[in-house]
Amino acid sequence: MLWPALRALSHGELTPAQQQWLVHSFQLNDVPRTEGPGAAGSIAHRSFTDDHGTRLLLDLARTGDSGWVFTLFHTGQQPSVGTVAAHRALFRDAIARLGLNLVEITPAAAADEVLVVPPAPASVPESAIGAHWALPDQLDLLWSHVGLSKDAPREVKEVKLRELMLTPGWPSAPAGLRSQVEDFLSDR
Numbered sequence: 001m002l003w004p005a006l007r008a009l010s011h012g013e014l015t016p017a018q019q020q021w022l023v024h025s026f027q028l029n030d031v032p033r034t035e036g037p038g039a040a041g042s043i044a045h046r047s048f049t050d051d052h053g054t055r056l057l058l059d060l061a062r063t064g065d066s067g068w069v070f071t072l073f074h075t076g077q078q079p080s081v082g083t084v085a086a087h088r089a090l091f092r093d094a095i096a097r098l099g100l101n102l103v104e105i106t107p108a109a110a111a112d113e114v115l116v117v118p119p120a121p122a123s124v125p126e127s128a129i130g131a132h133w134a135l136p137d138q139l140d141l142l143w144s145h146v147g148l149s150k151d152a153p154r155e156v157k158e159v160k161l162r163e164l165m166l167t168p169g170w171p172s173a174p175a176g177l178r179s180q181v182e183d184f185l186s187d188r
Contacts, residue, residue: 002036002057002073006084006107008091009115010068012100019043022060022094033059036073050083058087068100085109107148111155116163135173139180161185 014022023030028044041061049055057073070091072079088109095102104115136142143150146160161181164170170178 002075004037004071004106005056005074005079006072006087006091006105008070008088008095008105009063009103010070010095010100011066011103012068012098013066014068014098014100018098022098025094026058026060026090028058028060033057033061038063038069038071041069050079052080052083054079054083056083067103068095070094107152108156108159109153111159114156114159114163116159135169135177137174137176139177139184142177142181158185 022028023044026044026046028046030044033039033042033045036057038059038061041063042059043062045057045059047055047057054077055075056079057075059069059071059073061069061071063069072084072087088105091105092102094100102112105113108114135145140150143152143157146164148157148160161184165181
């Protein structure tokens with residue numbers, strides 16, 4: 001089974017020559033991956049073992065007409081922090097070099113890697129889903145509710161908290177939680 005260790009989603013048009021540059025630069029096999037999540041969109045991949053003996057798979061996939069997904073998969077043993085950091089740098093460099101727009105990187109390590117969904121226009125009725133979201137009463141218990149680990153970078157936490165505060169359910173969140181979030185955001 002393949003599990004994503006790092007995934008970068010980007011958007012933009014690429015010429016066939018730019019696509020070939022990606023395949024060549026990442027040393028990918030010019031054949032789609034056939035297993036794991038998102039295999040249907042795969043266009044090229046490469047299996048390898050890192051310096052610590054961890055079996056990994058690097059994949060390039062398309063999503064829609066102009067979405068590009070760079071994913072580093074593992075088979076059960078997480079890659080080292082250094083391996084993930086190196087691939088994050090590779091993904092970000094390729095996205096910038098090709099003029100793609102970064103949508104998100106998961107897990108995020110910086111604020112610009114967090115997907116922030118813009119609030120709906122005032123003319124669109126609010127969703128009832130967020131209004132009934134049972135939030136914990138402690139900030140330490142909130143991180144998994146917003147898709148983060150407790151050790152996520154502070155700037156990533158700040159972005160996620162600000163996004164949460166824009167949801168219809170935020171006013172009904174426990175008062176203690178709202179106070180802790182405000183303290184966290186003002187503590188610079």
